[in-house]
Amino acid sequence: MRHFVCSGVIICSLLLYSCAAPNPATPDATPSENTGTIPSSETAEQEDDSLQELKITILPDNSNAERDERIEELKAYLTTTLNIPVEFDAASSYEDAVEKIVNGSVDVAYLGPFTYIKAKEQNPSIEPIAAPIDQNTGRPWYTSVIIGTIDIQSLEEIKGRHFSFVSDSSTSGFLVPSYEFKTLGIDPETDFASVRYGGAHDKNLQLLLDAEVEAIAVDRNTYGHALEAEQLNPEKFHLIWESDPITNSPIVVSGAVPEEVKLALQRAFIDAPSGLVTVGVAETEGYTIVEDSDYGLIRKLHEELAHPPES
Numbered sequence: 001m002r003h004f005v006c007s008g009v010i011i012c013s014l015l016l017y018s019c020a021a022p023n024p025a026t027p028d029a030t031p032s033e034n035t036g037t038i039p040s041s042e043t044a045e046q047e048d049d050s051l052q053e054l055k056i057t058i059l060p061d062n063s064n065a066e067r068d069e070r071i072e073e074l075k076a077y078l079t080t081t082l083n084i085p086v087e088f089d090a091a092s093s094y095e096d097a098v099e100k101i102v103n104g105s106v107d108v109a110y111l112g113p114f115t116y117i118k119a120k121e122q123n124p125s126i127e128p129i130a131a132p133i134d135q136n137t138g139r140p141w142y143t144s145v146i147i148g149t150i151d152i153q154s155l156e157e158i159k160g161r162h163f164s165f166v167s168d169s170s171t172s173g174f175l176v177p178s179y180e181f182k183t184l185g186i187d188p189e190t191d192f193a194s195v196r197y198g199g200a201h202d203k204n205l206q207l208l209l210d211a212e213v214e215a216i217a218v219d220r221n222t223y224g225h226a227l228e229a230e231q232l233n234p235e236k237f238h239l240i241w242e243s244d245p246i247t248n249s250p251i252v253v254s255g256a257v258p259e260e261v262k263l264a265l266q267r268a269f270i271d272a273p274s275g276l277v278t279v280g281v282a283e284t285e286g287y288t289i290v291e292d293s294d295y296g297l298i299r300k301l302h303e304e305l306a307h308p309p310e311s
Contacts, residue, residue, distance in 0.1 A: 051261050053085045054078065055106040058279055059097050059115065059249075060090070060200050070279050077276055081268045084261070093199070094169035101126060107257050108265065110279060112249045113298040114171040120292070125255020128291060129262065130269040131248040132284035140288050141245035144172035145223050147208065147232070148215030148240050155184055155241055161214040163188060164196040166204050171298060172219040173201060176243050179301045208237065215240065221283075247294045251287075 056078075058071070071088055078086045089106050091097035094115055101109040102123045111119060119126050131140045152158060165188075166173025181188055188195050196213060198204030201222040208216045209231060220242065226232045251269060253262050269287045278284045 051084060051107070051258055053087060054082065054108060054261075054265075055087050055089055056108040056110070057089045057091045057097050057100045057106045058110045059094060059112060060092065067279055073276060074279060077272060078265075078268060082261070082264055094167045098122070098169070101252060101254060104254055104256055107254050109252050110249065111252055112169070112171045113247055113295050114175045114302065115169050116250050116252055116295060117299050117302055118169060119252065123255070126252050127255065127262075128250035128252045128295070129266040129289070130251045130287040131290040131294075132278060133286050133288055134248065135274075135283040135285040137245075138285060139245070140248045140290065142172065142248055143220040143245060144176040144217060144243040145220050145239055146177055146215055146217050146241040147223055147237055150236055150238050152215055152240055155181065155186065158215050158240075159186065159191045160193055162194045162196070162212070163192045164198050164204050164207050164213040164216045166198055166201055166218060168197065170201075171246060171249075172243070173198075173204065173217050175298065175301055175305070176246060177217040177241075178305060180241065180243065182305065205231070247290065247297070250290055250295070 075086050075088060078084075089100065091100060091109075094112070097109055097111060098115050098119045100106045101111070101119050109119070116126075116128060133140050134142060146155065146158075148158065148161075152161065165177070168174050178188070194213075196207065198207050198216070201218045204216045204218050205222055205226055207213045223232075223239065253265065257265075266289065270289070272287065274284065274286055
């Protein structure tokens, strides 16, 4: 039996998002409909030649050969489109990705919603410019899931079991499920037999498959791919809980990037062929423009977990 537990604050925030946030763009949406005219890469090159190379870092949320191939395709596309050499600087951890974009050692970062909030706290000039549109929903969002052994029928039944998050900087692999545990009065550190951190979504899944833990938090796409690949035996493992939609992971730029280059980069993502600029396991149907306010819910969850309101 599957149990879906959704918190009221997430529902309310999504209603506000649908009313106040920019319309989620369809794959053929024109960026100028949302933000005005975005200059071409040629214009960017003519108006500002101070940026000699564009350095990009990516979260280590998954690790496989397919992602490496996608990175090479993305590198070639951006180099050609922007007329600027592009280099990728792989982050060793979620925290490393945040540090790189905060201290300016990279110009662009593929972050998660939670890592973006952390980076923005340390460097307010960092700005989100685009987020992927999920191919399955046609919307710029995804979900967090908790999966586990077939005998665990609810989140409450994880008590006394071995559990693993992805990273304490992961949105779907930590922040959102942690908030759900909090609303149920569950403290993983005291209520679970043990708490581990897999470091990446695919590595977290492997902990479950290797019977090192009995339940894990990952994103829905990792779970879906595991089902398609027949890694998860439905007689042994199942979906225990799924969150409400979460605004998709942003591509963010440093405040040091010239405005013309920033806008040309935004256009490059919006105009890219479907799937080309995707570096994770999720299949995308293009990109849409996002802004800081689209991540207000994640900021709220972070603040409430870090500083619980006094009773």
